[in-house]
Amino acid sequence: MIRSRCLIRNSHTFVTSPIFYANAEPHIGHAYTAVLCDTAHRWNVLKNSNNQNSDSRALFSIGTDEHGSKIYQASQLAKKTPKEFCDQVSSKFSNLFENLNLSHTHFIRTTDSKHSEAVQTFWKTLSSNGYIYKSSYSGYYSITDECFIPENEVEKRNDQMVLKTTSQPVEWIEEENYMFRLSEFREKVKEWIEKTDVVYPVKYKTLALDSLTMEDDLSISRTRSRLSWGIPVPDDPSQTIYVWLDALVNYLTVSGYPQKQFVWPPTCQIIGKDITKFHLFYWPAFLMAANLSLPKKVFIHGHWLVDNVKMSKSLGNVVNPNETMDKFTSEGLRYFLLKQGNPSSDCSFSWSSCLEMINSDMVNNVGNLVNRSTVAKINKSGEYPKVESLESKVKEDTEKLMEMLEESYEKCIELYNEMMYYKLEIDDIDMSGKEAPKVEEISEKTKETRDLILRNLQESLGVDKLTKQLETDGKVAHVYWGTATTGKPHVGYLVPMRKIADFLQAGLKVTILFADLHAYLDNMKSSWELLKSRVVYYECVIKALLQSLDVPIEQLYFKKGTEYQLSREYTDDVLRLSAQVSQRDALKAGAEVVKQVSSPLLSGLLYPLLQALDEQYLKVDGQFGGVDQRKIFILAEEQLPKLKLGKRWHLMNPMVPGLTGTKMSSSEEDSKIDVLDEPDRVRTKIMGAACSRDQPDNGVLSFYNFVLFPIVSPNAIEISNQQFFDFESLKTAYLDGKLDENSLKTFLADFLVKLLEKVRTRCDNDVVKDAKEKGYSTVEDVVSEALKSSPIPELSTEQKAWKDVLGAELLIPDELDRVLPTISSSNPLEIMFVANGKGKFHLGFVAPLLKIKSLHDSGVPVKGTILVSDIEAFLDNEKVSWGAIEARGIYYREMFLSLIKRLKLENIIEVKIAAEHEKYFDKDYVLDFYKMASAVTRDETTICEGSALSGNLVPLIYSLNAHIHRPDLLIVGNDSTVFADLSARLLRYFGYPAISHLAIPTVPGCNGQKMSCSVLDFLLDPLDTPKQTKTKIARSFCEPGNLDGNVAMQLAELIVFPLLNGSCLNIPRSADNGGDVSVSNYRELEHEFVTGTNPEFPLHPGDLKNAVVGVINGLFDGVRADFADKTREKLVKDAFMASKGKKK
Template sequence: MSTEAAPKVEEISEKTKEARDLILRNLQESLGVDKLTKQLETEGKVVHVYWGTATTGKPHIGYYVPMRKIADFLKAGLKVTILFADLHAYLDNMKSSWELLKFRVIYYECVIKAMLQSLDVPIEKLYFKKGTEYQLSREYTDDVLRLTTQVSQRDALRAGAEVVKQVESPLLSGLLYPLLQALDEQYLKVDGQFGGVDQRKIFILAEEQLPKLKLGKRWHLMNPMVPGLTGSKMSSSEEDSKIDILDPPERVRSKIMGATCSREQLDNGVLAFYNFVLFPIVSPEAIKISNQQFFDFDSLKQAYLDGKLDENALKTVLFDSLDNLLAKVRNTCDNDVVKEAKEKGYATAVETEKTPAPEDPTPSLSAEQQSWKSLIENGSEILSGAELDRALSTVSSSNPLHVMFVAHGKGKFHLGFVAPLLKIKALKEAGIPVKGTVLVSDIEAFLDNEKVAWGAVQARAVYYKEMFLSLIKQLKLEDVVKIQVAADHEKYFDKDYVLDFYKMASAVTRDETTTCEGSALSGNLVPLIYSLNGHIHRPDVLIIGNDSKNIAELSARLLRSFGYPAIAHIAIPTIPGCNGQKMSCSALDFLLDPLDTPKQTKTKIAKSFCESGNLDGNVAMQLAELVVFPLLNGTPLSIQRAPDNGGDISVKNYKELEHEFVTGTNNIQLHPADLKNSVVEAINGLFNGIRADFADKARLKLVADAFSTSKGKKK
């Protein structure tokens, strides 16, 4: 047994020492004993500890080991909360319905109370709590999200190594479980947690990570792992390794008499029960076997090793002792409440959660609808085309096509965000009945390596919303496109949303959800949030960049797997930054910020790659194709140049511009500097209106607030 030393400086009372010794006896390890001792010595303080169990299989006699310790806690005057982790049970491959789990919780509570009463323990300070009473709340979920940014995938995997099944690519839920267990300490308002030594790494994670979020540090008490009757860990899911608490006496006898109890293998359930259950019960009295008296486990074990105790005699006394306890439990539980709970809680669950909804037949599109589809596909790639066909088949002037784009405010607002709006504008100009939504969802920016500080999430959303409003005004799309902040939706992170979040985490692996750079576990949550936001808003089409098709495909699979319709996506080209790579919120030297001065915009574009006659990686030509000509919407692009360079020209479309740049009229190629000047003029023409909108101090303050570095609780 490994236990931290008690405080050496301050003397403690005999009463405190007795309580502490009772609390710590038979534990394998204890962390934070000094804090526990100080709490026990504090006048008027009722020390509070919790123990949790997932309500999956039926409680078995292995539960007597933690119950024996809980009995010690109660006798020592501690307040004890037993947590029924019904959310964890539900997410265990969705084997149980909520209806079954409701009755299982009743069954667990009745059986556990009866077990403690069989040990003659007062239970006035015993309390029960269901995980779903608080684990689906927004406040709890916020803390889960905050914690995931502090914990790496590797650390989360290591924390759950002893309690979560280890596979090459673990389920995302398996990485989240240790974090939830750590947070339970905060939300149960306990001073410490008790569990098996297999949970040591989870306890260490809690001690290391919760203080970083100002959520406190608790002490932790650990029981040794007790083997089952077959020599392996006693498990609710392994029938041969356990004896259910309400099993009849003949079954109990059969299991015990057939249990593994080799003298060469001391790690067996028979000896373990003497050590951790029977001796603590009878102490200071003796256990009598074959006319021999044993006052402690070590003497009994040695007698057995020396062959002075017969195996059958050892097992017979174990059965007699256990059956005496179990008879009390069976008698207490012999009532209609327990019988109903057992019958209804362990009926065969109908697995409806993972059954995909049957898809409607793909409709035939009219000639007009086919033409709309071709216009949508122009310059884009359609993903989940069947869903698009279904949406188009119902589109009319009174039921326009709903197109949505999700913006994550990871840094400075930039020109790249105009691309989806230009796509919507093009569809409108082509005569397609269309309405658009820009969904500003900045929680993903926090989850992606904290690119926005937690305390600034809402301020960042306001900044992005105002920038989009101004941009939409410049594009004359006010009657078509609206702005929605994700957090303002009534279903955003409500109980159903959070439950679906965990269900999705139980359906995908770590590798499938690794879409962000960096090692933080939070990055794996981004595809889940994206899918759920799409689900609660239900657009007909989502616009994404063509570098994010993997998220669109994952989203479709997740939604379908839980009976929700997938959402069609159109992938559009991304706008390059002045370094030739995708324009990024965080690459300040290369993004085009509408609030930059006209000179700054010109300087950035002037430095971009634009080799004469070369289209490969040519930033100015790409900006012309993806931004300038869509902005002009059929109006020719006027390019001023000196007479020696061929004089001013006007080009109607990108193809003509390409000809001028590569070949040129009369073999006079368009000079890169002249091309860049025309691109700068067009982009500054768009930006000037936004600059004017943000000229007042109130608007500029929105920008400053959006980039606060506060890491406190989101306001």
Template structure:
């Protein structure tokens, strides 16, 4: 008995489905995923849905007749069509545009496109209009943009937008994001496919390759050919002479057609292309007659022209009459107060609100007390220099002029919750402790920001970032408590701040991306585009706290450099940055989450802490690159808060030593009170270990409790999602 183990034979495609598919695919230059489209056309009750998008920048021109003619085919074939007005893209394309202006442009585009379709006798009941900002500023969409950025490299993003984004040596970051946003539009418009010009092909390929990795599905893509402009280049809203606006007067239409490029030496010119992709599809299956010659298709007309049977003037004359006749119907439908008002408000002159009002403001003179606070602030630290005409020293004076004992200086330190919490994160707390002890009225907000940890080469998995941020917060709170800084320092998680990932926050993110280049934002290691976003979120999140002074490690001054520019781009005054020395790891380099074997984790065992410090470089009587001496200066003495550092030594090594400050310790190590017995590296390290473990023991005790112990486990759990 025969078995049916093989694949069942495919159901035959009905003639009705074949006709609908032919209508969908005719006059396209390329189609991707036709099998999937065919299956959907053949599925009972299924109405395939596609979208076509356009940025609402310049006015619609006659080149729009090409996609409109195809949209007519889609609607006739029973498809649902959504037209996307990419107002966010338009805003980013021209940062001087206002939302009122763009809202009016959307109204203008919608009226004109409806009029175009109706003039082509196209029923538009299955046509829907959507603005990009209706969903592109949402948290869900933005999350998917960030997830996509971790998968796509700078190079792939640049290549995807090569045909639609202006190519320069160092492109704007927004230009690299453009293809990703367009790819995600497919998911958020809930469509089965996307239609666009063949210049969109690389973006379509990116969508087909990348969206399935996020389990967001794979769509089919349809591409119409690009119509050359009247001057021989691509027809574009930004090239005035290359296009005819849909609502141009007949005299303008006639004049532009008359001056168009149309020679036998260039048979792919805009005039012939318009016959091919617009005129014949509109009149088909009927013919056109020029000088008593009848043509049913483009090939016969082109041959007649190349053979000299049709002149350039005859071609232009017929095309001009055809366009004037068609566009008169469009103008008639657009002869309304709504369209006139939208055109006036959408394309009127944009006033430049960036002009400076008034002269330079005078910085108030500082009191003697405020001058003393300034000296304490900058001693051992670096107020980062002028960037983009921002005078940081002058601005620091302005900030300090408002500080008093009842109105403390507001500082913020942004901690990126990447790997293990380590001693390096304690440095800003110790600096605040020293300043407060010296009499500076001061308050510090530690901002734990988790999104950067994900964007930086996915050092934290997407579904773990919240737990990692909570772990960092609890670690900071434990340290703050045991350093007795509860009244001077508070801790916030960025995700809990008002306005975090609000529509305004997301819009400012895109504004920032339009103000900086790929090269400026290439900070993180690796090639993923997500790494370029880290500095943007640093500035956005710090701004939510609204500090007077931002603290960074002296290895992270690039964040300050970019922050000045980024904050200005969204209309926010730059914030003064102060760089403090970074705590060294036990390998002598910066203590870092990326070097776990050399960082000092408060949850390490006392023995592990001792072993790590014991391995560090500490040559007798040599201060250069001496890790133990740096830890003593930056960590041990601030923890001791004025108490002496007791160093145990055997009698043979000179006996015990007690020092009150780093200068005394330096003297003991280099020379020694008794020159015969300078401080031995082993004894120095043991003393430093004692102070550090003294703090760590208290933190270990806090995290020995079950809820916090579980928090640590959860923060470093393996991702459940790929």
């Protein structure tokens, strides 16, 4: 490798951003790169703030790339000169960086004169060193990428040559160009990439090496006649310097080059993965040719998608970062990009996820902490002690907390140095009123037992609680490990089995949970009988595994999840937990164990909640699992105590990578070796496993580390005449080339075959054979087929008339057509309205009663049911206690009964509370609930307000209520028709008939919006005083020019005239104002209000409002009278008690 010349400065940091192409406006991807660079630069400045070295500098450059064919073409389309066009676009980038509050030291434009000087000087250096020559050149050229493309990277599609990877068109060009001797540097660049840590994250090293495929020299100029917009070649004005050579030199320009003193090399160059070839092949080759030092680090990141779709102008989904900052502020956007942005993969932007993250982390956590720390009640003076004295006091009072903060500090520094900002966690800090825990002495026996329990774990939580329990409780500690019976046990199970052996040796009681419900939901094509056989198979294999390791299993217990997970009590707790966990937190908790997609299944969000609750229902003291369970364990530690269900300790073993380099999974055949695989299959899979020295955490080495050595210890193993007593010595020998891959794999294969032979022998019996045959037979689809369409019977004249009365607002009308032929006076049409009693009862609930009354009065034989859904109410309002919800159900029932009495509908309508139904939350109901959760996504069920996961469960409960009660028709507000469509899809998916819905207009509140249970100032509560009702309506909008927003007119149409039932609405007025007005229907009222029978005396809004108030108060008076007794007064009080608590 060429040795670079000496650096001008001995100590500096130099962060570079790629300069952005000025052919279009900036988008969210540009903002991410810029913020990533800015954070790295700020961290450098912060770290070096106490550096007394006067020769130390911190640079950060960013800018715009303004030359090339694309710029010229874009300027022509914009009818501007290239310079005018670049000035306009570059200013937008500059403004974006200012809005993002970047701290860059240099903003460069490639049209700057100093940059042109640097590029031409660099060209002359390459030329004088003998690396540039002139030659005829031909090849495929991509205007999009501004470079020639090797022939093996293009193909013909639709009579046009295009890039294989992007389908961008290329054109064949033949011309005389200047060439750079790139071929002389290919091996040198490869050596640099392979033998240094320059590429980060490490996963991109393969991408960098793959970019070195070009074996020819590189054309570094274009004819001036074809490309005039660029920097001319020195001493040859007929040629323009290649835009990528021009662009890459920008890093030298900002450093001070070509002056005698300049800051070099960059300490961190940050790029997107799409420009890897230019920065990790062309750029180091150019620098080597110029005898300049190479960058210290090239940090590569993935792309940004929008809702998991690539950004595209044609799709209209390009996100403007300035618009995003207008909504979320620059600090909010910066935080989201760094927290959401995992450099190792492509990331997705969505407005909802940005809002959730900012509210959850910045508002609820950090904002809450700052507010509680600075509020005047705590710090009345508003003054703060000096840091030194405060530090001393804090250390004195909270030594344990300081130790924790020190550990966090070190971890934080590590992550900032690695630029892995997304891994930084913001946890709630609640230390108020707590004393630092006392460090107590423990016995040597306890220490030995604890060390045995903790050995070879990757991480543990709550060790203090475990230690205290071992020392003082006097009872056997109980831990559980769970596995879903989705596939077959594989050799990765040997890792937890080794730890379970330690637990049993330590005297712990161990329960192994077979999560059969999870397995069923993961693949609903598996029958319950099949899954029962799989549980038997799993139990036999796991017992055999442990016995083959000479582990006594007297203290080992087995449990199936469905033995308790389908109970009413367990499901109640799932719903309670869902009410305090947000969608985002549930998704985050399952990130490592649930497949991540743009719109995850709802069951995937419930998975972490179920696993957390298993701790309570298995009555264990702790849970054991892989380190991929960490976020679920943290969820359990944070959330279960809030339900007064206790906090457990958690132990995590490392994960053994699969044979293909990914996580070993029961459902991924290529990644695993099944415990009962035949020896030849075991050997074949081991010999074909990924075992690269570049990836020392591969599955082969990991198996030595976590399985083989713990089993053989303290004895040594011998491979190729070398003895190894521990994993580190073996790993070093292999990575240094002293141990070859074939020998490494052969020894492991022999070891596994020998170990698994013991397991196969123990499993060679009829029980295992029968379980395997029944549990892994051909899987048939057991999800009920959708009901086949049957012919719709012909309707009679009377039945057609009934359907006409129902109106055009029918949803899923075919289902009603199947029902109507059976309807008669002796078998009336059963109509149901589901009332979600989450807040105050209001006038809007009168509308479905009036609709049922209208149908009855029109001759349709009907029977109505009002179903008060208390569970829906709880899920849709997580701040309300279970006790209050139960009381609220009764309150709603009494309200409806009072109104029904007023409307004389006692013989037509009954009121039920959903939870009182005998099938409510029985085994079939619960199973259907989980099945539905596995059939819909989070986005499909995000209907209710709020961020709690419980809101997504409301459509499921609605569908199940519909299925249990089976009405012929459901009434729904016209703003909630999504419930009709979703419930129909869910019911049909599981073989149940869908139900027709009738959409009715929603009653407006006094603010003109839909009347809502939670907006007290604008709802009309039957228990309001007559004056309150009048005052609320008097404040409402009521102008003739806008009837759609006229509250009084809408109330008249939807409530008043249906209540009057054909009687006239009398509107008293004085003789001076034209006298009384009497109208018999809404059309007459509209005419009087807008035009007036006597135009000299139009109907005044105040007179109209008073008339409406009179009718509504007339209805409410009877309800007020019913609720005047103390029993009902207490009922209302109980229904709206403020405290949150456990269900009675």
